[in-house]
Amino acid sequence: MPPSLQDLVSSLKEKNGTKIVMLVADGLGGLPITPGGKTELETAKSPNLDKLAAEGTTGQHLPVAAGITNGSGPGHLALFGYDPLQFQIGRGVLEALGIGVEVGDRDVAIRGNFCTIDAEGHVTDRRAGRIASEIGAKLAQKLHDNVKIDGVEVLVKPVKEYRLVVRFRGDGLGDDVADTDPLSTGLKTLEPKAGSPGSEKTARIAAEFLRQAKEILKDDAPANFLMMRGFAKFPDIQTMEQVYGLKSVAIAVYPMYRGLAKLVGMDVVDPGQTFADQVETARKLWDKYDFFFLHYKYTDSTGEDGNFAKKVEVIEALDAELPKLKALNPDVLIVTGDHSTPSRLKSHSWHPVPLLIDAPATTRPDDVTTFGERAVAHGGLGTIKAIEIMPLAMAHALRLQKFGA
Amino acid sequence: MPPSLQDLVSSLKEKNGTKIVMLVADGLGGLPITPGGKTELETAKSPNLDKLAAEGTTGQHLPVAAGITNGSGPGHLALFGYDPLQFQIGRGVLEALGIGVEVGDRDVAIRGNFCTIDAEGHVTDRRAGRIASEIGAKLAQKLHDNVKIDGVEVLVKPVKEYRLVVRFRGDGLGDDVADTDPLSTGLKTLEPKAGSPGSEKTARIAAEFLRQAKEILKDDAPANFLMMRGFAKFPDIQTMEQVYGLKSVAIAVYPMYRGLAKLVGMDVVDPGQTFADQVETARKLWDKYDFFFLHYKYTDSTGEDGNFAKKVEVIEALDAELPKLKALNPDVLIVTGDHSTPSRLKSHSWHPVPLLIDAPATTRPDDVTTFGERAVAHGGLGTIKAIEIMPLAMAHALRLQKFGA
Numbered sequence: 001m002p003p004s005l006q007d008l009v010s011s012l013k014e015k016n017g018t019k020i021v022m023l024v025a026d027g028l029g030g031l032p033i034t035p036g037g038k039t040e041l042e043t044a045k046s047p048n049l050d051k052l053a054a055e056g057t058t059g060q061h062l063p064v065a066a067g068i069t070n071g072s073g074p075g076h077l078a079l080f081g082y083d084p085l086q087f088q089i090g091r092g093v094l095e096a097l098g099i100g101v102e103v104g105d106r107d108v109a110i111r112g113n114f115c116t117i118d119a120e121g122h123v124t125d126r127r128a129g130r131i132a133s134e135i136g137a138k139l140a141q142k143l144h145d146n147v148k149i150d151g152v153e154v155l156v157k158p159v160k161e162y163r164l165v166v167r168f169r170g171d172g173l174g175d176d177v178a179d180t181d182p183l184s185t186g187l188k189t190l191e192p193k194a195g196s197p198g199s200e201k202t203a204r205i206a207a208e209f210l211r212q213a214k215e216i217l218k219d220d221a222p223a224n225f226l227m228m229r230g231f232a233k234f235p236d237i238q239t240m241e242q243v244y245g246l247k248s249v250a251i252a253v254y255p256m257y258r259g260l261a262k263l264v265g266m267d268v269v270d271p272g273q274t275f276a277d278q279v280e281t282a283r284k285l286w287d288k289y290d291f292f293f294l295h296y297k298y299t300d301s302t303g304e305d306g307n308f309a310k311k312v313e314v315i316e317a318l319d320a321e322l323p324k325l326k327a328l329n330p331d332v333l334i335v336t337g338d339h340s341t342p343s344r345l346k347s348h349s350w351h352p353v354p355l356l357i358d359a360p361a362t363t364r365p366d367d368v369t370t371f372g373e374r375a376v377a378h379g380g381l382g383t384i385k386a387i388e389i390m391p392l393a394m395a396h397a398l399r400l401q402k403f404g405a
Numbered sequence: 406m407p408p409s410l411q412d413l414v415s416s417l418k419e420k421n422g423t424k425i426v427m428l429v430a431d432g433l434g435g436l437p438i439t440p441g442g443k444t445e446l447e448t449a450k451s452p453n454l455d456k457l458a459a460e461g462t463t464g465q466h467l468p469v470a471a472g473i474t475n476g477s478g479p480g481h482l483a484l485f486g487y488d489p490l491q492f493q494i495g496r497g498v499l500e501a502l503g504i505g506v507e508v509g510d511r512d513v514a515i516r517g518n519f520c521t522i523d524a525e526g527h528v529t530d531r532r533a534g535r536i537a538s539e540i541g542a543k544l545a546q547k548l549h550d551n552v553k554i555d556g557v558e559v560l561v562k563p564v565k566e567y568r569l570v571v572r573f574r575g576d577g578l579g580d581d582v583a584d585t586d587p588l589s590t591g592l593k594t595l596e597p598k599a600g601s602p603g604s605e606k607t608a609r610i611a612a613e614f615l616r617q618a619k620e621i622l623k624d625d626a627p628a629n630f631l632m633m634r635g636f637a638k639f640p641d642i643q644t645m646e647q648v649y650g651l652k653s654v655a656i657a658v659y660p661m662y663r664g665l666a667k668l669v670g671m672d673v674v675d676p677g678q679t680f681a682d683q684v685e686t687a688r689k690l691w692d693k694y695d696f697f698f699l700h701y702k703y704t705d706s707t708g709e710d711g712n713f714a715k716k717v718e719v720i721e722a723l724d725a726e727l728p729k730l731k732a733l734n735p736d737v738l739i740v741t742g743d744h745s746t747p748s749r750l751k752s753h754s755w756h757p758v759p760l761l762i763d764a765p766a767t768t769r770p771d772d773v774t775t776f777g778e779r780a781v782a783h784g785g786l787g788t789i790k791a792i793e794i795m796p797l798a799m800a801h802a803l804r805l806q807k808f809g810a
Contacts (some may be wrong), residue, residue: 072810377771
């Protein structure tokens with residue numbers, strides 16, 4: 001079998017002190033509100049992005065594949081050059097990362113739902129009456145403080161309302177364990193059942209966890225029990241340093257993205273709250289790292305809210321800070337997103353994501369002089385897959401040797 | 406191994422009552438007659454296609470791969486989202502479908518050639534003097550009526566001139582049987598030889614068929630024997646309903662395309678003869694199906710004839726009926742072809758095929774406002790593979806769940 005693109009790139013890597021900045025504006029791509037109109041990005045006054053588009057090369061990328069709407073997990077893995085279909089991050093791990101719970105290689109992370117059961121143990125409400133987040137937090141803490149299982153470290157953290165994360169840390173824990181959610185009310189919750197021998201220890205621990213939890217929560221109706229879903233281990237994945245020889249740092253405000261960066265071995269720093277703070281953090285760390293991942297959340301959250309005008313505004317706010325980032329003189333500056341989040345759809349979408357690569361020493365210019373969906377669709381990079389972006393970044397940083405003679 | 410795109414899409418499918426129309430103008434793409442001139446599609450006055458191109462998103466697709474000129478079989482499979490390199494339909498099956506012979510999962514279909522043999526059994530003419538179709542039809546019927554083989558149902562149908570189709574229906578019939586055509590005159594025809602144990606029964610039946618045929622045809626020189634080629638079974642393939650959850654119907658005039666649609670589990674209806682009839686059929690069936698495949702043959706046949714002006718004309722005729730199709734308000738309307746058939750080349754070609762996807766609720770507009778080869782080459786969809794079209798159709802119909810969190 002031929003090598004994967006990532007393996008090929010890895011085999012050709014060399015070090016040279018160049019700096020790569022990848023700015024991910026989450027959910028960057030959009031749609032017009034009225035057919036034929038302008039998208040959020042096209043509407044925004046973003047002279048600095050336009051300048052980068054004019055200087056650099058543009059295009060659009062598919063995070064996973066044509067037609068596939070992806071979550072942030074696969075989107076970021078792909079941007080970092082890891083095939084998101086090969087490296088699938090389990091739900092439990094993603095949920096844990098999202099609330100800042102670390103997941104190491106001895107850990108199994110599990111999504112939990114508080115639920116209501118009757119005297120016979122039948123589920124009467126799979127979401128425990130959607131209890132308030134404060135109650136969920138109190139009960140998660142109660143579980144965390146009281147469950148004791150020999151030979152394993154148990155962590156329980158609330159997510160929101162009835163949702164929580166359970167993490168088991170210990171040796172020999174597999175993640176091939178079936179969900180305990182019966183998927184409809186009137187049924188008993190299922191036993192956590194191992195799908196293969198390597199996960200029997202995890203299943204036994206989960207069963208013991210649930211036995212103790214039932215006792216601990218018995219007077220806490222409607223949240224008098226919980227169900228476990230999405231047992232998942234940290235994927236077996238090489239670090240950015242191993243793959244690319246890049247000392248990498250994530251400058252991200254939200255836990256999910258810091259967690260994803262940690263998965264691929266990036267250092268994670270606390271950048272403060274604003275994008276200006278993030279850029280300032282990059283400046284301070286400039287000499288310490290080769291690769292800087294900056295994550296900007298608000299292009300996604302405003303899209304999810306269906307707030308076209310606000311998405312335009314946060315693009316403009318991002319644009320205003322770009323000169324400071326550019327002033328660091330990165331050898332390669334990439335601006336893109338991990339998926340589209342059109343405010344018209346109020347959700348992630350499958351539409352291609354605008355992409356620009358600005359590398360003053362090596363850029364081949366195209367005809368595109370503005371950074372917008374229509375324009376970049378005929379940019380010089382064409383329509384590529386997200387996993388092709390890191391190879392391009394490495395190339396533009398002159399960090400790849402020739403393949404063959 | 407990561408899942409195929411089709412498996413990924415299938416794993417994310419959901420139902421929602423949206424309607425997808427795929428209009429395949431066979432051999433749609435073309436070439437200019439004079440270098441630098443306009444193609445057939447660019448020459449045609451097609452205001453309705455242009456309007457769809459302006460409203461929707463455009464691009465071009467490669468049915469199989471760069472540089473590969475494909476037949477209708479792989480072209481349509483790819484349009485339906487089945488990898489044409491993975492699902493190869495044997496020649497016998499294609500020939501049978503082309504004349505409206507059904508091929509089910511107990512069947513082996515075989516292409517036959519009438520040939521001339523001398524007294525010693527040596528082939529003197531591999532095409533039996535290119536006998537007239539009427540004679541071929543009479544002799545095929547004679548074989549059909551007279552060959553009797555225990556335990557198997559034999560069907561023989563004429564194709565054209567010296568060509569015919571033989572179909573064996575029975576249990577335990579493999580298709581790994583070698584051709585009996587010696588490929589040059591002066592040699593004896595070969596015995597049908599099984600390449601693996603599972604096809605020995607078929608080889609025995611074919612040998613008995615040929616033994617009886619020699620007797621039946623002995624006085625019919627120049628068509629006093631036949632050769633068998635392309636033994637093929639129905640491929641093991643999931644239906645469109647299984648893959649996409651789409652209840653699908655083919656509205657096609659020609660047997661080959663109806664057969665291809667049946668292969669992937671579509672219902673097939675008799676639409677009358679004109680494209681207007683086909684649209685009317687779609688209207689009548691609108692509430693019964695989710696996916697409508699409409700096939701328009703004349704863009705291919707005029708290209709094959711090398712008739713540029715006529716190809717322009719049939720594009721204009723198609724265009725004139727489009728408003729009626731659009732008036733059905735499909736959620737997703739796709740217009741494309743299964744390959745290019747430039748009248749300049751009088752044959753299928755490898756050139757990319759123009760593509761438009763019009764989905765009023767979810768389209769991202771591009772800069773393209775006319776439907777022609779030059780214009781769509783920088784459309785928002787980019788240059789994609791045909792197997793990416795169904796994933797896009799499913800996405801635009803909002804029939805796919807998110808991949809990953």
